[in-house]
Amino acid sequence: METSQLNGLKILVTGHTGFKGSWLILLLQKLGAEIVGYSNEIRNTSLFSKLKDDLDIHNVVGDIRDLKSLERIVREVQPDGIFHLAAQPLVITSFLAPLETFSTNIIGTANVVLAAKHSRNLKFVLVVTTDKVYKNDDSGLPFTESSPLGGHDPYSASKSAAEIVVASLRDVMAQKSMAKIVTARAGNVIGGGDDAQYRLLPDLVRAVLEDRKPLIRNPDSTRPWQHVLDPLMGYLMTSERILSGLQTSNEYNFGPDPSASLNVDEVCRIALEFWGTNESWDVSSPDISDFPESRLLSLDSGRALQELNWQNKLSAQHSIEWTMSWERSVNLEEASAFEISNAQIEKFLAI
Numbered sequence: 001m002e003t004s005q006l007n008g009l010k011i012l013v014t015g016h017t018g019f020k021g022s023w024l025i026l027l028l029q030k031l032g033a034e035i036v037g038y039s040n041e042i043r044n045t046s047l048f049s050k051l052k053d054d055l056d057i058h059n060v061v062g063d064i065r066d067l068k069s070l071e072r073i074v075r076e077v078q079p080d081g082i083f084h085l086a087a088q089p090l091v092i093t094s095f096l097a098p099l100e101t102f103s104t105n106i107i108g109t110a111n112v113v114l115a116a117k118h119s120r121n122l123k124f125v126l127v128v129t130t131d132k133v134y135k136n137d138d139s140g141l142p143f144t145e146s147s148p149l150g151g152h153d154p155y156s157a158s159k160s161a162a163e164i165v166v167a168s169l170r171d172v173m174a175q176k177s178m179a180k181i182v183t184a185r186a187g188n189v190i191g192g193g194d195d196a197q198y199r200l201l202p203d204l205v206r207a208v209l210e211d212r213k214p215l216i217r218n219p220d221s222t223r224p225w226q227h228v229l230d231p232l233m234g235y236l237m238t239s240e241r242i243l244s245g246l247q248t249s250n251e252y253n254f255g256p257d258p259s260a261s262l263n264v265d266e267v268c269r270i271a272l273e274f275w276g277t278n279e280s281w282d283v284s285s286p287d288i289s290d291f292p293e294s295r296l297l298s299l300d301s302g303r304a305l306q307e308l309n310w311q312n313k314l315s316a317q318h319s320i321e322w323t324m325s326w327e328r329s330v331n332l333e334e335a336s337a338f339e340i341s342n343a344q345i346e347k348f349l350a351i
Helices: 019-030 047-054 067-077 091-096 098-118 154-174 200-209 229-243 264-275 302-308 316-331 337-350
Strands: 010-014 034-039 057-061 081-084 124-128 180-185 251-253
Touching: 010 019, 010 067, 019 034, 019 047, 019 229, 019 337, 034 067, 047 337, 067 098, 081 098, 081 229, 091 098, 091 154, 098 124, 098 154, 124 229, 154 180, 180 229, 200 264, 200 316, 229 302, 229 337, 251 302, 264 316, 316 337
Parallel strands: 010 034, 010 081, 034 057, 081 124, 124 180, 180 251
Antiparallel strands: none
16 A cells, blocks of 8 residues: 555544554554544543654544534545544443443434535545444354344444444435445454553553553453454555445455454463463452453454455464554553554554
8 A cells, every 4th residue: 555545635533542543543644644633532641642743643622422513624624535433432331321422422423424525525434333233142153244233232232323324324425425435343453552441451461560460351252353453454445445436335344264263361361471471360350240241253354355355464363462562662661652653564564
């Protein structure tokens, strides 16, 4: 993608200060895009706060639940493309704050799509949802894009509803905009700089740095772990296909081969061994574990392979090792977040 069609285009990214958004900004900057970010907060501990002084980006503070604010920004910027990543992204938080989760992930997504019609230049809107949009019976069978949607927890339900909202607005928007609207389904991404609560590797890193025993949930749960750069590359390849004028599907799964999935115990072992500690871990108390989470989850990404020629470059083990290498480098002050992130991007693109 060294001669990316995104070069010189105006790109609006919602949720650009989040973990995945920060890595996306780095990639877009490398590809030569003119970036405007729209987000409602910058946490002091976030990856974005560590990168912001080295980023060429226009920051806009705003809430995606504020339609008038979104419309104003789209009118001013006239973006060529929109990547919508802003969300309440945590399952456990969704139990604690279900209404905030629903309003952000459902109404917020509707607002972004509706505001998009105010750009005369718009070519695409890529809405990022999650692998948890599917109705999961814990059978372990990989979900295809045509699998039934559902959600047993407020987060999953909100993202499944967001998919339905996007599908319903796609026809409405077709009368007002030529932009292609696509949803991208990926989950359990890992990588350096994630500071979220209730996520496995960030929790492990915090425990190691604080010299305490890690506490984990659901050690037997299996997930399609992947490095954040892998699905982000899928999002960029989707946008490139649209910009090329090629036929593009409305939904894509971006997940690793199901045979490469690891359970939580295995991830902990690989991560701590790579860090260089013999520390063991405890299973969390029932008050946290009582929040139900799916035990098995995997995606069929055959459509992305067939149409986009996309597949994961990094194995689950390499993804874990790259994450821990990033955390060691930054937390032990061997390299800045910007230096190690760009070094990993260069290495990734060379694979």
